[in-house]
Amino acid sequence: MKESWLFAFDLMLVSTLLWLAWRALATPDLFKGIVLFIAFGLVLALVWVRLDAPDVALAEAAIGAGLTGALLLTTLAKLGAKSREHERE
Amino acid sequence: MNKASSILLFTVLAALAVALGYAVIFLPEQAEGLATAVSDQMGNSGVDHSVTAVLLNFRGYDTLLEMAVLLLALIGVWSLAPQSRAETISIPPASPVLLALFRLLIPLMILVAGYLLWVGAHAPGGAFQAGAVLAAAGVLALLCGKRLEGRLAGWPLRFGLVLGTAMFVAVAAAVMVGGAHLLQYPLEWAGGLILLIEAAATFSIGVTLMALFFGVRPITDQRP
């Protein structure tokens, strides 16, 4: 009984992961895409825990989701600022 | 992208997916890999946690090169983005909530980083995770508008960046004195050496990731 519940949970994790990745790449708004990518990273950290890889989960949550997301958001902000500067000139 | 090439792309990628899926499904269900080899040698590694032993002892050379890769990335970033006198984006002054959170969270994050570093010897944790938490604390500080003062942003910063790799290389070379190979820690000192390397690496990884986030070389009052 418990086995099938866990398997259902795994199926849900896998489908959430794939759906988040698809939406992150396909959405026209870049900001939304980056936020979905951060969410993807966090769900991936859950997946690492499920796969008995706690060290990888810690690294993924902090570096993969957190730092990469922060880098992407900062770059997006700088790209937006540069566009506005170009328009003003 | 026109319809024909779009369909072609889909077909090729679908074929790739099927091939990879086929390769994955027909792998044997149980495969030891290197698990038994690692657990047999755990007594000689100096730590109690298998992943830390692999990272810092059995495959220590890879970790050493990884720290060098971090430094290389930072050199690349600093050579592309010149030292700017003004910031490229104007950060609005930090809200009081953010500042209060900053004061609460930073000591906590440093404590968590220290704990993760220490516990890596016998439970999940280690240098990279601790360094990442330190980097997160640094990013929080940067987002609140804090900057390194001019004195600290020159040579002290560079020293902090290089410390991890330098310590690793120094230990790796020092153990060769007795005629051992590179990175062959003497048995009774293995645990202590690993902790020493991890401590230096944690600090360096935190500072390097923070510098990667900041993007440009910080303003120093010394001439570059």
Next chain:
Amino acid sequence: MTLSVLYALAGVGLFVLALHGLIVHAHLLRKVLALNIMGSGVFLIMVALARRATEAPDPVPHAMVITGIVVAVSATALALVLLLRLKEVTGRTELDEDQTPS
């Protein structure tokens, strides 16, 4: 279907999905995003297959994936700075051959 196979197939799916995204999108930031997801797919395959060991999961792929995550973030940081520089020099966020005819 064992857990390892399920997650390894998920990793394959992520890899192919992100490869499609890498090829199709012209905006360089999207390409960086796609590359990161491709990397995550590969890590997922490695860790899922490491779980097939009998007692404890094989720690060597775990160590490799941790190394891979750190290398991926440094490569992403460098790629993003290159992107910003390209935007500064040419004013566009796409490579020359990807420009849509205006």
